[in-house]
Amino acid sequence: xxxxxxxxxxxxxxxxxxxxxxxxxxxxxxxxxxxxxxxxxxxxxxxxxxxxxxxxxxxxxxxxxxxxxxxxxxxxxxxxxxxxxxxxxxxxxxxxxxxxxxxxxxxxxxxxxxxxx
Amino acid sequence: xxxxxxxxxxxxxxxxxxxxxxxxxxxxxxxxxxxxxxxxxxxxxxxxxxxxxxxxxxxxxxxxxxxxxxxxxxxxxxxxxxxxxxxxxxxxxxxxxxxxxxxxxxxxxxx
Numbered sequence: 384x385x386x387x388x389x390x391x392x393x394x395x396x397x398x399x400x401x402x403x404x405x406x407x408x409x410x411x412x413x414x415x416x417x418x419x420x421x422x423x424x425x426x427x428x429x430x431x432x433x434x435x436x437x438x439x440x441x442x443x444x445x446x447x448x449x450x451x452x453x454x455x456x457x458x459x460x461x462x463x464x465x466x467x468x469x470x471x472x473x474x475x476x477x478x479x480x481x482x483x484x485x486x487x488x489x490x491x492x493x494x495x496x497x498x499x500x
Numbered sequence: 501x502x503x504x505x506x507x508x509x510x511x512x513x514x515x516x517x518x519x520x521x522x523x524x525x526x527x528x529x530x531x532x533x534x535x536x537x538x539x540x541x542x543x544x545x546x547x548x549x550x551x552x553x554x555x556x557x558x559x560x561x562x563x564x565x566x567x568x569x570x571x572x573x574x575x576x577x578x579x580x581x582x583x584x585x586x587x588x589x590x591x592x593x594x595x596x597x598x599x600x601x602x603x604x605x606x607x608x609x610x611x
Binding site (some may be wrong): 388416418425427431438439455475489490492493494 | 551600602
């Protein structure tokens with residue numbers, strides 16, 4: 384158990400819908416990362432938050448957005464869903480103290496499997 | 501940008517065989533290198549890491565050495581077990597903090 388929790392575990396929805404995925408980082412971790420794992424694209428970085436602020440952006444679609452709340456949990460919002468958004472979405476967290484971040488390990492949650500029908 | 505090239509799978513070995521999964525990378529600067537493992541139905545777990553050239557990461561009988569001259573971080577294990585069956589991902593992390601992953605190698609060990 385990494386200490387990172389993600390809910391829900393599975394989500395089945397229809398095209399055009401909107402869903403919210405939730406992540407609670409390990410206690411004390413300030414940084415949260417979202418990754419998408421799909422069969423055709425592999426594991427891709429989507430976005431990172433550090434202490435409530437967006438820190439880095441990867442291959443995240445405009446239909447997707449995220450935020451990190453004052454209690455440090457994060458939500459990933461996916462809207463206007465398409466079949467191709469079906470994937471496993473992972474959240475990871477790391478300590479990332481300000482000013483030193485190159486080598487901190489990222490701990491991954493179990494993932495949310497999204498199926499768009 | 502950063503990239504990781506990983507040995508294509510799937511790989512099927514008999515129990516107690518020697519394992520090598522190749523990984524090479526392209527990166528600017530001095531990235532940290534990682535191997536993650538994903539067991540069926542589970543999330544990613546860090547298997548081992550190395551943060552500078554010539555470092556050797558090791559865990560659970562697996563080893564990988566950070567070779568800057570060949571930009572490689574090959575994963576090895578001397579004697580695999582059925583319980584090692586999983587998907588293995590090579591990854592790097594540069595100064596921008598995000599992890600860049602290889603495509604993953606599915607390993608199946610048969611008794």
